[in-house]
Amino acid sequence: MDATDSNDFSPLSETTLYILVSLAPGPLHGYAIAKEVRALSENRVVLSVSTLYTTLKRLLEAGWIERVGEAPELADSGHPRKTYALTERGRRILAAEKTRLRSLLAMVQKQTVGEEK
Amino acid sequence: MRASIQRVAKIYGMLLCLFPRDFQNEFKQEMVDVFTANLAEAAKTGTTLVVRACFFELLDLPVNLLVEHLSALRKGNIMETFSYEFSRSRAVLMAALGMMVGWVLINIEGQYIHTLAQILPYWALDLVQTIVYTVPVVLCGMMLGIAAGVGRRAFLRIGLWTAAGGILGHVVTFPIRMANTAILARAATYPQWENDIVGILTLLAVLCTYGFFNGAGLGFAFGGWRACMKFALIGLAANAVGILAGYFTSSAITSMLPLNYNQTAYIITWSIMGALSGGILGWFFGKEKRPEPGTTMRAGNI
Numbered sequence: 270m271d272a273t274d275s276n277d278f279s280p281l282s283e284t285t286l287y288i289l290v291s292l293a294p295g296p297l298h299g300y301a302i303a304k305e306v307r308a309l310s311e312n313r314v315v316l317s318v319s320t321l322y323t324t325l326k327r328l329l330e331a332g333w334i335e336r337v338g339e340a341p342e343l344a345d346s347g348h349p350r351k352t353y354a355l356t357e358r359g360r361r362i363l364a365a366e367k368t369r370l371r372s373l374l375a376m377v378q379k380q381t382v383g384e385e386k
Numbered sequence: 387m388r389a390s391i392q393r394v395a396k397i398y399g400m401l402l403c404l405f406p407r408d409f410q411n412e413f414k415q416e417m418v419d420v421f422t423a424n425l426a427e428a429a430k431t432g433t434t435l436v437v438r439a440c441f442f443e444l445l446d447l448p449v450n451l452l453v454e455h456l457s458a459l460r461k462g463n464i465m466e467t468f469s470y471e472f473s474r475s476r477a478v479l480m481a482a483l484g485m486m487v488g489w490v491l492i493n494i495e496g497q498y499i500h501t502l503a504q505i506l507p508y509w510a511l512d513l514v515q516t517i518v519y520t521v522p523v524v525l526c527g528m529m530l531g532i533a534a535g536v537g538r539r540a541f542l543r544i545g546l547w548t549a550a551g552g553i554l555g556h557v558v559t560f561p562i563r564m565a566n567t568a569i570l571a572r573a574a575t576y577p578q579w580e581n582d583i584v585g586i587l588t589l590l591a592v593l594c595t596y597g598f599f600n601g602a603g604l605g606f607a608f609g610g611w612r613a614c615m616k617f618a619l620i621g622l623a624a625n626a627v628g629i630l631a632g633y634f635t636s637s638a639i640t641s642m643l644p645l646n647y648n649q650t651a652y653i654i655t656w657s658i659m660g661a662l663s664g665g666i667l668g669w670f671f672g673k674e675k676r677p678e679p680g681t682t683m684r685a686g687n688i
Contacts, residue, residue, distance in 0.1 A: 300420045317446035318421045322413045323454055344419035345426065351416060 281366050284324050287314055289333065289355065289363045298340045298350035299325070325353060333359035391429060394440060395422040403542050404451050404550075406458040455611075477530060478668035484529035485628075485664025486657045488522020493656045512556075520552030523600035523621075526664055527607055544607040551603015555596040562591050590629055597625030597663070604667075617667075624666035632659025 281289070284306075291297060291305035302325075303316050316324075328334045335356050339349035355363065399418045402410060421443065428435035495518045503511055527548035531541055566588040576584075601621020605613035636655035 299416050300423045303420065303424070315442070317443050317450075318417050318424065319443065319447050319450035321420070322417050323409075323450045326409065326413065326454075345422050348415055348419060350419065 280369065281362070283314060284316065284320060285328065286366060287316075288321075288324055288328065289359060289366075292334060292353060292355045292359070293363060296337050296352040296354035298352045300344075300350070301340075302353065328359070329353075331358075332356055333362055388426075391422060391425045391436070394425060394436075398443065400542055400546070401447060404546055405454050408458070409454050478665045480529035480532055481526050481668030482661040482664035484526035485522050485660035485667070487660075488525045489656045489660030491521050492518055512560075516553055516556040519556055519596065520549050522660060522664075523552050523596075523604060524548045526600075526667065527604050530604070530608070530668065544604075547607035548600065548603045551599045551601070551606070552596070554603070555599030558599060559592045559595045562588060562595070566592075586630075586633055589633065590626060593625045593629050594622050597621040597623075600625075601667070617670075620667060620670045624663040627666060628659040628663030631662050632656050635659075 287306040287309060288302060291302050291309060297305060299318075299321060303318075303321050306314055306316055325334065329336070333356060334353050337352050337354040340352050342350065344350050395418055398421050399414065402414045402417055405414070424439055424443075425436055428439045495514070499511075499515075502514060506514070524545055527544040528541065531544045566584075569584055569588070598618045598621055601624070602614050602618035604621065605615070605617025609617075632655055635658060639655055
């Protein structure tokens with residue numbers, strides 16, 4: 270997949286973008302993803318469990334993320350927590366989105382020079 | 387608090403049975419775990435936040451359910467539910483029994499509706515009726531489930547989908563029921579035969595609509611989207627036949643009996659109606675042949 274392919278998926282939805290960004294530093298389990306998204310967005314984006322998992326399912330199907338094993342700590346139910354990580358494809362998509370957002374910001378800044386005062 | 391959280395999480399787990407089977411298999415346990423962790427986190431701050439977290443989940447659930455079912459439909463993965471191979475005689479018997487018990491309950495509720503109307507506000511009265519009218523189809527689905535020998539998880543699915551069908555049916559028929567109430571209020575100014583015709587037509591319209599949605603819920607519980615429309619139409623037809631039979635037999639019997647026995651006659655005849663509509667549903671639902679050994683649903687293969 271080249272950069273053009275990545276551009277086909279832009280712009281990403283806010284939920285998808287936050288989930289991908291939360292996974293950028295390393296693998297996380299579902300609960301940690303939800304908490305990370307909340308922290309990254311400064312409590313502005315709160316994912317419900319059903320939204321989180323329907324989005325994770327779609328990202329798994331698209332091959333942007335993958336299951337990479339189980340977290341060392343168990344859930345309250347005693348079940349292992351499955352962890353998710355970005356795939357190479359997911360990283361490319363995220364990089365393409367970053368480029369898009371950067372150029373968008375540059376354009377907005379250029380057009381609104383002097384308005385911020 | 388911990389015990390309450392576990393109980394709420396259990397209910398949440400039950401609601402997740404409404405997701406397509408594949409989705410449940412892959413994510414249900416994880417979702418329940420994350421939900422429990424969310425509630426435990428909220429509980430550290432206070433009960434209000436726990437309630438808020440629950441409502442937040444509940445409000446978001448229907449949209450995600452719809453999205454996942456549409457996604458399953460797009461993929462052609464519409465028969466993700468179980469097979470319903472069981473003999474016709476068993477299906478007829480069980481469906482009829484379920485419907486009959488349900489209709490007896492509706493009739494008993496009918497005896498007390500005027501008393502309830504005096505003590506309950508309208509919305510509460512309508513809620514009671516929604517629940518009571520949902521009972522026959524849930525019972526019918528459960529009995530069909532017994533006939534098919536389904537397991538515990540499948541039972542929950544049948545219960546939830548048939549209840550959803552019943553509630554939707556009640557909501558959709560609201561305008562017709564309101565119109566009927568308005569007509570009844572002016573009944574004294576019309577000739578009796580006109581009131582009778584309006585009565586039976588309203589009853590047919592309301593209960594056939596119920597039948598349509600109840601059948602749709604039942605079909606979805608057993609056979610996914612593909613069976614949904616088929617069973618909706620069967621439900622409609624079953625109700626139409628049952629209502630007409632029940633209406634005329636009850637009119638005939640009550641006119642022959644002394645007034646004291648009217649209520650008993652009503653219960654008996656509406657039970658016959660329940661048996662008829664349940665029987666028709668079961669007739670279409672069951673298969674011609676008895677299933678070969680091993681084809682009957684078992685808890686292990688759902």
